[in-house]
Amino acid sequence: MGRKSMKESRQKEIIVACYKLAKKEGLENTSIAKIAQSMNINPSLIIHYFQTREELIYGLIDYMLAKYKGIFNVPKRSNKSAREILLEVIDHLFSKKWNALFDDSLFYGCFALTFRDHKIKIKYKVVLDELRKSLAELIEASVKEGSIQVAHPYDVADTTFMILDGAYFYVNLLKDPKQINEKLGEFKPKVLALLGICEPNTN
Template sequence: MGRKSISHIRKPEILHHTYKVVEDEGFMGMTIGKVATRMGVNSGLLIHYFKSKEGLIMEMVDYLFKISMKSYHAELENHTAPKDRFQCLMRILFTTSGKGPQRDAVFWSCYAMGFRNADIRDRIQAMQKKFIAFGIREITAWEKA
């Protein structure tokens, strides 16, 4: 009998710690070793799940989208009246505070890497299209209310 896979637990944990290292040191300062040290594990564990630093970075972009959407849905949950939801959406989409995953240093680090790496650029563009679709759905719901 084989061991149960815990990748559904480990990968998000690794991505969370990677996010924190990138937040502190940027992608240029992020290494597999630094993430592993922060987690208190051997760097081989990260290689087991992501194969390389590049693989980890690619999934980091996807992770950024997931935590951004989770954050936005949590903010919108507090507003049930259409006008309140619309105002909240406008704050989410157009904030310049630098708060929230879509506006922080990690996002901008990913964005900058997209200029040098076509795969990252494609993932960021896909992420932006999903954010636009999310905004359109919310605005359409507000218009119908």
């Protein structure tokens, strides 16, 4: 008896509002009061669903990292070869397409928290490792298929993400989207070389 709980859905709504605000104004300028204002609800309601601000931030990070994992998801058609899928994924990783979907500012803002919050550090570590593993599995599938030859798939996946993370780190400091794409384009061939592929079609 009594009223039905809206906890999960309401928490999600609050996190989404928090995400939007933090993306625009920065994490340090995103207060409970401001989130409440943007939703036209009472600040106390946010405290009601997340007991503390800290808990809300954890929720925000989970939400953000889930989005981040999405950089790996490319529409897969079952009739495609493993190699085709692999190349599509790499193409996707080195494009700024998913930039609209995902916000780097928040990603780095929360990353800074990993140094003082062990829970957050683990969250990041888990996601980064998952991504490496996913890519490694994609490489393995291509190897089994016989379409590429790679001795240590996980190593290649690891190196790929090192280059990728390093490249995006730098590229975020460029203002011109054209420059960004150029720079990213420079590094894609280096990753393909790791896979023993010498440029497919550069267009």
